Amino acid sequence: MLSFLALGFLIGMQHALEADHVAAVASLASGERSLRAIVRHGTAWGIGHATSLFVFAGIAIVLGIGLPARTAAALELAVGVMLVGLGLDVFRRLVRARVHFHAHAHTDGVVHIHAHSHDGDTGPHDPTRHEHTHPPGLPVRTFAVGLMHGLAGSAALLLLAVTGLRSGWSGLVYVAIFGAGSIVGMALLSAAMAIPLSFTARAMTWAHRGLQIATGSLTVIIGGFIVVEAAGTLL
Structure with missing residues (x-):
């Protein structure tokens, strides 16, 4: 059991x-440019993913019901569309404005790299534009993406939990531990x-922009493959 x-x-x-x-x-x-901000995204995704897995798969385990194949395919299709949108949004952010990078310090002494745009500026550079805040907590958008991924992945997890454990409560514990593992895994990867x-x-x-272009392109491609595969199941 423990193993x-x-x-x-x-x-x-x-x-x-x-x-x-x-x-x-x-x-x-x-x-993002700082380790803390990027890890925050990974952690937010993991928490969202674990939350929807536990709620959705947990209810199914307790009630003893499964997820229909067409429903699972529809959720995968939604994930694919979401990924295409996320990839395109990377390009939107790149072309939206002319961006430059610089290091600066906050009043608390923390120094980090900051990016901002001067697109459309006609006057001299205003250094006060460098003042900005870092909202506390987890990124809501990333949390929502994790929720969606958790819903789409619940079908396979249900099958694994039900076939490997006899008790419904043991299945719930398994789902919770699985979710905790996904949080740790994504936090480490984001680091x-x-x-x-x-x-x-x-x-x-230039290399940073290249990484963003590569990330956006791969995200669109992966999302496109998922859409095609899921659509083939539904049609």
Whole structure:
């Protein structure tokens, strides 16, 4: 029993590294430059993913019901469309304004890289435009994307939990541990993603833009594949 639950945690970590999950978080975090902000995106995705998994799969386990194949395919289709939208949004952010990067310090002494636009400016550069705040808490948009991914992944998790455990309550514990593993996995991955994003933002603006273009392109491609596959199941 304990070994199966421990395996669930590890599978949850591995599950977070699936291509569509990585693409979603990378596209959402591509505009960030600090380790803290990027990890916040990964953690928000993981919490949203775990929340919907626990609620949706948990209810199904307790009630002893399954998820119809067409419903699962429809959820996958929605995820694919969402990914295409996230990828296109990366390009929208890139072309929206002319951006430059610089380092500056807040009043609390924290120094970090900041990006902002001067597109359309006609007067001299105003240094007060560098003043900005960092909202506390988790990014709501990233949390919502995690919720959607959790809904789409609940069908496979239901099958694994039901076939591996006899008790419904054991299944709930498994889902919770699986979700915790996905949070840890995505948080660690987002920390790894922060290294090239932070470095290129600080030292090579052209490379940073290249990473954003690559992220947006891959996200659109992965989303497109998911849409085609899910649509084939539904039609």
